[in-house]
Amino acid sequence: MGFAPLDPVLHNQLRLAIVSLLVSVDQADFTFLLDRTGATRGNLSVQLSKLKEAGYLEITKGYKNNYPSTTCKLTPAGIKAFEVYVKAIKEYLKGS
């Protein structure tokens, strides 16, 4: 039993944190993710775009209290990818 490949989209600290959060809360806006992950805005913006481009999340832009607000939600593909990733990486953690 070799090591399963790790989805490169998810094998990144910030993107993994984002997806991990979204799996739990189902939906979240930019500011929430910013707060929970501790990332910079720039990095968060970039990584959200990559997750979107991968088809793992859906981004909806709207307004909240007159301010722009970006809302993120995992797609079914995103949820599935997370599950696959979790299963795969657990193989690597044996021996722990």
Place this chain on the structure above:
Amino acid sequence: MGFAPLDPVLHNQLRLAIVSLLVSVDQADFTFLLDRTGATRGNLSVQLSKLKEAGYLEITKGYKNNYPSTTCKLTPAGIKAFEVYVKAIKEYLKGS
């Protein structure tokens, strides 16, 4: 409870696989790691060097059947780092 940072030395597919293997078998040579990880020689060589440079493993060069043989073994720091990494990444996998 935020997300703990993930040791960048270990947060790499090949290096993690190497360390994971070494935690189990205690000691292994280049060819064994090559076979088990499926990596290319070049990549394996580079990543072993990085693990060594990080102080996570000790490399001993010798001969086996007249051929050069590189033997790898985790240092205590390497073992500790793996444990810390495992604990840290498990936080990200909640919701699975």
Place this chain on the structure above:
DNA sequence: CACATTATGTTTGCATTATAAACAAGTTTA
């Protein structure tokens, strides 16, 4: 009203990383 400050993100630029191709050095086989 004018001007600073806050809120929310995006784009850009540079340093780091990952990885395979090319190279090296020696051994076995025919």
Place this chain on the structure above:
DNA sequence: TAAACTTGTTTATAATGCAAACATAATGTG
């Protein structure tokens, strides 16, 4: 001896990560 195999290292470059700089609009403040 020449070809092929074994064991690894170095190098070149493409991809990635990340924060600084930029952009835009709303809100306070004097």
